[in-house]
Amino acid sequence: MMRLDALDSPERRAVDLIKEVAREKNLRPYLVGGPVRDLLLGRSVIDLDFTLEEGSSTLARSMAKRLNGRVRSYPQFLTYKVTAPELPEIDIASARSEKYRAPGALPTVSEGRLQDDLMRRDFSINAIALDVISDELHDPTNGKRDLESKNIRVLHDESFIDDPTRIYRAIRLATRLGFAIEPHTKELMERAISSGALRTVSKERLWRELFLAFEEESAPAVIEALDGTLEVLFGPRQIDRSRLERAQQIAKSDASLDREALFTSAILHGNASPVDLEGSGFSQRRARTLMQIANELGRYSDSLAEAETERQRFRLLKHASPELLGVLGPSEHVARFQEYRNFRLPLRGSDLEVPVGPHIAKALERTREAVFVGEIAPEEARAFAQRMAIKYLNREHVSG
Template identity: 30%
Template sequence: RSSIKKDLYRRDFTINALAIRLNRTPGELLDFFGGRRDLKDKIVRVLHSLSFVEDPTRVFRAIRFEQRFGFQISKETQHFIQQAETMELFHRLSGTRLGNELIHILEEPEPAKGIQRLSQFKLLPFIHSKLHWKEPAPALFASGEKILAWNEVENAKPGTERWLLYALAWFESLGKTELVKTWKRLGFPQRTTATVGEFLQAQSTLIRTLNKKHLAPSEIYDLLTPWPKELLLFLMAKAQSKPTIHVAMERIRDYLTTFQHIAITITGHDLEDMGLPKGPAYRRVLDRIFKAKLDSLVVTQEDEYRLAKTFIQQETASGSHSKSPSVVRKGGWR
């Protein structure tokens, strides 16, 4: 049976190799490796010289803890990191393990500090040979931090994947093909990687269209609704440093704060009660009412019903409705 000392010896750092005794003398602090002293001195220190040989991902956790807590990696541990880099131990890591550590760093409150530290330790080539930490990425990270803070205030809904905005700001310089290839190797979520690839291809056209002088809210909605919130926040971060696309940023802001929260009250059941046969016409009618609501052409529930009657008459007159069943969302349409 392993002793508590042997168990703690397998931990990453001295500061998380502490334990509290629960038997015999409950409450006694077990500190075999100087973790309490390192906590007091704000030091991140590995327990032995082979720590990074055993698990190279510890380097990324050392950097993450150093930046999160405002600690300093000990000189001896820095030397071991340099040895690991010289020995190219990071090539032994699976892409998924490396990718997980990068996501953890990018989820930190100030991820730029962690990336800068990775760069100082010359670890970026192990991620991609052409990946650097230089402008415009640092400026985009700073803008992204402000945009994410704004988003937290404006949108109460949790669940924003902060890492995605920062990862795109960092990897964008590689270009679509290399970014997608690298993200696949790193084990980033497949659907996210595919969507980002499509986004990079559409980005220029999207910004140019959003920056047009005249654009109805329904048109803005159609342009932006296919893309995840994090990618739209990334565009807003980009626009902060480019006054020429400020209009695009304002329209994304309107979408995130207003348009995407608009809903209509009329439902498919209401359309059925009004005499519209079930079929694809349900979606067409509800979509047209929803877009009218976005464009402020209808305001009240009565307006929606009045417009629905007009659209139903048009559908009936054109004979374009189908007898096939259609699934319509209950409780309103968005």
């Protein structure tokens, strides 16, 4: 029997509250999918997904009220999301059946029974449900057996045709869990790829799956395994595992950096264009960042090596994104530039007694640089800044 008390504290408290509210309302919720799989494998459970044959709305709204939380409804998918402080997100859905109108299309969803809900899922190991009231396990596709044999197996032969994004998920799951893709499933997957099934899916959906791959602990291995599926997005590419490893190392070292831009630039190294990013949702700024890394890394590295002074290196690195600085570093030059960026002078524009204008900011920046590199002493900063401001002001008058 599966032990729900093996859950970590926040998840266990959420399940206990689900059970409490369900008993009060005479409802029967089932924990389904990934959480059950991970519990059976002894892995940490992050997501909490519940399915009910009846009363999903009642359970979701009662939970939100009990927790003083919020509930969001997604009627087209018959699902609800409950959020509350200090608890994980709780997904509550009506048991559903699905029909695919065409290959690669989103399914039409209708209410169904628990059996329908489990049989519509992607893989047998995700088609297991736990009755949280009775602790009874429902496993109509022998998913537990596949967990024991460490296999990823689809539930029917049209699975990858109906939803080709399952190809990405199969590879992601197999890599994360250290499982093999069962031989017949692998044959179906390869057949779907060679027949162009991935081209029936919008690029937006494919990008979402790729972004999920970037979040994996073993992201470089997942992306490398996805190599044959990425041509639909980027055309033929040579995936360099070492660049992917470097992207992950940088992303882990600083959570503020753009993980998606780092990994995408590693995939597109040497030849990135806006066309490659169609459907990604990257803003212009983020697209510039990743194309700068993909296309200009070599130029930056060469120019840094050729620069003879710190001023020359600083002027080059001023135009580098934080992500590019991460890829270029760690190095003495990048570390020195980071020190320079954090360096401040106790000097303001009003101290210069020069007419206001853009020349003031330029003079202050030039002075900050001069003090930092040792071109002038700190006590000379005000006089130096005045001279620079007048010099730049005169240039403005001449050009005007």
